[in-house]
Amino acid sequence: MAEIVIKNLRKDFGDFTAVQESSFTIEDGEFFMLLGPSGCGKTTTLRMIAGLELPTSGEIFLDGEEISQRPPSKRDIAFVFQMFALYPHLNVRKNISYPLASQGMKRRDIKAKVAEVSKILGIEHMLDKPVGGLSGGDRQRVALGRAIVREPKAFMMDEPLGALDAEFREHMSEELRALHDRMGATTVYVTHDQLEAMQMGDKIVVMNNAVVEQFGTPRDIYNKPASVFVADFIGSPSMNFLPFNGTVKSGDTTVQMGQQRIVVPEQLTSAEGELILGIRPENISLSDNGAVKSSVVALEYLGTTQIVVLDSEYGELKARVDAAQPVAVGENVGLEFDSATITLFAKSNGRALRSVLNDGVFPHG
16 A cells, blocks of 8 residues: 655636645555535545546655656556446456456455455355445445455545435444555545545545645644634534624633633634634533523524534524533523634634644635
8 A cells, every 4th residue: 555645736627726736745555534515626526536637737646756747557546436336247256356357366365355355345145246336335345345356556436425314324434444454555545525534534635626625643633623614514403603803812712802802722823803703502501601602593402412502792503512501592601611612713714823823724815
């Protein structure tokens, strides 16, 4: 398997820019997620790594070799599509063995490889069945088998679970991650589902409007979002945003918000004018003495926790609190924020006001 390095990758389709100056590194053996809304450039990025699209500019390195202009057949990369892309006239065994047969491998070696892969995927019992009669999950296993049997340097997966129903999709995502851990394969996986990305990925690139907003571990992206977009896109419910006017000097560790002096967890870069304070719902507590006054407008019961929807002077907020905590619609409450979890953003460009950004953060705008 191999490391993949992306440097200043760009893709234009006429006047439309699908990917703009993207740079990041996929470590050898990582399960790497390309995450973002529809049209953000994640699939185009994946297709350029696989060789299905040629970049307008930039470089792609696989195992130390520059491959950006090589055809797909010369990249030693396997691609798994959302819609399976199986041969309907062949049975499971012949679908899996097809890449090896086309390479001229000996029949006994093909038989051994197919047996090995089908055992890993738990599909030995269906090798002689036609693929047309299989369930969506089983067809996806066959598609994975056809990719795995080649033993490529890296796997590209374009929303491979997107056609499955919600319950089976969750089950297959667990199986995919377990399969990756057994094989140690470098895997690049495209998804628009932030829960899927957080659950499965070692690292995540978050894209929006052709730009890499941030990349890092799921923990870093959740706890230290680089932009309002990332903070809003990741998390359910998403981060609360409280707009206010203020002045921040470089190196500040507090900010004046109305009558309150709020401590923030990191030194800040300078900014003046409209600012945004970001706080996750689980980092808001309800208290009679809380400085931000609000009223409860709705409750969402989730079993162990409840989402409290609040009307405050800063607009609507959501707090996630213990389900046993007594709260009633119409009740007036004060809010306290866990200052160690606050993120400040400049409204002008939506970027976080951190003096030292993570290596995986790419400022823009």
